[in-house]
Amino acid sequence: MPISEDRFKKLGGDGNGDSPTLGTNAAKILSFLCNHPDEAFTQSEIVAETNVKAGSVCPTLIRLRERGRVDHRGKYWRVSDHDEAVSAATGHAAAALAIREINGEIPQMDEWQDHAVDPREYRHE
Numbered sequence: 001m002p003i004s005e006d007r008f009k010k011l012g013g014d015g016n017g018d019s020p021t022l023g024t025n026a027a028k029i030l031s032f033l034c035n036h037p038d039e040a041f042t043q044s045e046i047v048a049e050t051n052v053k054a055g056s057v058c059p060t061l062i063r064l065r066e067r068g069r070v071d072h073r074g075k076y077w078r079v080s081d082h083d084e085a086v087s088a089a090t091g092h093a094a095a096a097l098a099i100r101e102i103n104g105e106i107p108q109m110d111e112w113q114d115h116a117v118d119p120r121e122y123r124h125e
Contacts, residue, residue: 020064025050025052025053025056025057025060026060026063026064028050028051028052029046029050029052029057029060029061029064029070030064030069030070030079032046032049032050033046033070033077033078033079034079034084034087036078036079037078037079037084039078040071040073040076040077040078041076041077041078042075042076042077043057043058043061043075043077046061046077061077065077068080068082069082086119
């Protein structure tokens with residue numbers, strides 16, 4: 001069954017938006033790095049901490065780097081500042097929405113959606 005262009009654009013390389021599918025090597029590695037945002041790790045350290053097979057870590061890290069999720073310098077890898085910023089913004093937005101709902105406000109998403117900007121479109125500018 002065909003899908004619309006808008007729906008197609010929302011799909012990531014794995015068909016799951018911009019986030020790795022839970023339980024995958026990418027999700028395990030990204031979760032580990034996100035839990036240690038102020039540190040960088042070698043591939044062998046990532047293998048030891050995530051139990052991802054050594055042969056899978058390098059290609060997975062490269063894919064995450066291509067998506068802007070991790071940074072690489074020398075032999076070290078870390079979660080990208082962009083990824084941290086997106087996580088912080090998402091957490092803030094969720095908290096703000098929860099407070100509004102507690103106070104009885106009903107968010108008008110249709111009005112907001114008309115003006116929304118997807119920051120991923122401007123990632124490489």
